[in-house]
Amino acid sequence: MPDRSDAASPFWRAPPPPAARDAPPPKKTTRDSSLVVGAAYSHADMLKFDSLNLSSSGSRPRTPPSATPGHERTGSASSPSRKTSTRAGSPPFKSYMSFLSNTNDDWTLDEAEDMYGYESDDGDDFGLPSLSNMKRRTRRKAEQSRAQTDNGLGHDDDDDAAVKEQLRRRNSDSADIAIERPMSMYPMPKKSEGKILRPQYKDILRDPANALHLINYPSIPPNATPKEIDAINSRITRINKFKRLLQASTIPLSDLRALAWSGVPEEVRAMTWQLLLSYLPTSSERRVATLERKRKEYLDGVRQAFDKGGGAGGTTPTPSGRGGRGLDEAIWHQISIDVPRTNPHIELYGYEATQRSLERILYVWAVRHPASGYVQGINDLVTPFWQVFLGMYITDPDIESGMDPGQLPKAVLDAVEADSFWCLTKLLDGIQDHYIVAQPGIQRQVSALRDLTARIDAGLAKHLEKENVEFIQFSFRWMNCLLMREISVKNTIRMWDTYMAEEQGFSEFHLYVCAAFLVKWSDKLVRMDFQEIMMFLQSLPTRGWTEKDIELLLSEAYIWQSLFKGSSAHLRGGGGGAENSSSSSSNGGLGPGARGGAQVTNFQL
Secondary structure: OOOOOOOOOOOOOOOOOHHHOOOOOOOOOOOOOOOOOOOOOOHHHHOOHHHOOOOOHHHOOOOOOOOOOHHHHHHHHHOOOOOOOOOOOOOOOOOHHHHHOOOHHHHHOOOOHHHHOOOOOOOOOOOOOOOHHHHHHHHHHHHHHHHHHHOOOOOOHHHHHHHHHHHHHHOOOOOHHHHHOOHHHOOOOOOOOOOOEOOOHHHHHHOHHHHHHHOOOOOOOOOOOHHHHHHHHHHHHHHHHHHHHHOOOEOOHHHHHHHHOOOOOOOOHHHHHHHHOOOOOOEHHHHHHHHHHHHHHHHHHHHHHHOOOOOOOOOOOOHHHOOOOOOOHHHHHHHHHHHHHOOOOOHHHHOHHHHHHHHHHHHHHHHHOOOOOOOOOHHHHOHHHHHHHHHOOEOOOOOOOOOOHHHOOHHHHHHHHHHHHHHHHHHHHOOHHHOOOOOHHHHHHHHHHHHHHHHHOHHHHHHHHHOOOOOHHHHHHHHHOOOOOOOOHHHHHHHHHHHHHOOOHHHHHHHHHHHHHHHOOHHHHOOOOHHHHHHHHHOOOOOOOOHHHHHHHHHHHHHHHHHHOOOHHHHOOOOOOOHHHHHHHHOOOOOHHHHOOOOOOOOOO
8 A cells, every 4th residue: 555644635544553453454455646545525625716617517527536425524534443343232234323433444445446436426516525435335334234144143133123124214115315315314203393284285285275264374472562563463464465366266467476576475485486487377267177187297207207117007106126117327316316415404305205206306307308407406496396385284384394294195295296396397497598508598697797796896896806716616506506505495485486576587687686695795705815705605604694684685686687687788897887876775775675566677877
């Protein structure tokens, strides 16, 4: 083994001396001395901003082979020494965290195929860790455990039962996917915390308008202040305005858009979104038949995609036999990697039922849109729909924790999945050029953002240019994921209320939101150098943001759209400056509350 004691890489760690091991020294493997084994790089580590090339996707650095999952790399510098236990009562499957703590053998690289077999090591383009190495490591661990069991190592009956239960849960209806997501990664199901199914869920399944009769209006606490009382009364009034519109036999979309611009109450959000995206018909007479037809069409599409070439009809498709069913394995592989990394900090997205549902939605959408296929980032865009539509059937719409969707009736999950698929399709239809080859839509948006920033805040634009910061280096993710990596899902849902109220919210208004978002940090950015700017923009301090912050951002975006929409000369840098108008963004003169039904004015300065 080459001597790396003086290596400069922070990821290299010398193996412990043979004397510290109980097992005999592993055999040595000859390898390239320039290859760092066991390193796991994040997006920020890999990206060389000064040499970013948009002309070829093949120039993007790839994650080198890693023996431990990327998201665990922060603890690799001080891993505990390996401990060997031959106790007969221990189960053959150890927990995932226990497995991570015994990885010193990785540095010996005793299997040659692990050195070079990383053709499937696909990392997320936006900073999330790669899971393909965890797949290989957990598969090998499972094989070793099975071998120990076959050799007759002693276990009592209770241990055998626990092992069988782990195996059953761990390989639930799946092969590769279960290996990539070990059983211990799923949270334990909960039946408490008030997250219970509405007794009238069958009526809501038939027609979402039936949920309007089940609204629980907020109550005024006895010790509420006058300001709190006014806020509650205002919310009740707003709910009733939506309710009157949604109960009409023919819903006027223009009025609904004007009302939704300032935000949609969560009690009526699911139905409002489906109407604004033209998924639900505005006529109440057609609503029931349309929902039944579209949901059946989606479920038929799932069966066709997963059961092609075999499989029993009418059963829930599983990916375990996907080779025989003719699935596109490249698409399925990437989806199966990305879904477990979707909103990992939210309990709802850790449950198996949630992840299986998202996998089916993304795969069916990808095979139905071969021009783009599946692109990393689309997995984020489906989650607001899934969360909002699921909340319609639960007594407490705040469902991010405290409830396992797998406990709900299959009819509910099928409806949520189908509705999410069709609404995601409606959204992506307007921005599909963001995801086709070369992603021209995103490149056009990034270029427009650069020009717009120069008009809004010339000082910031010049500073970024002076520090050699290219807009593509930080705003590509903003356009690809619609800022979902920068703000929480709850705040994204509030922002999407306004996007759906806009005629071209996701394709046009989002540009002005990004401009307002960037300019918001101008005072800090102009005092930073290149490295500080990139680190700051990759991890913006938005964790504590509330709906008020989102509404202020949308108000500022509305101002910039009013000034510059259709004014191509300004976006190219011609004409007078916009600095004088920027001061109006702080006085709250325009915004969601002032939008009403007015048309956007295109000022030609």
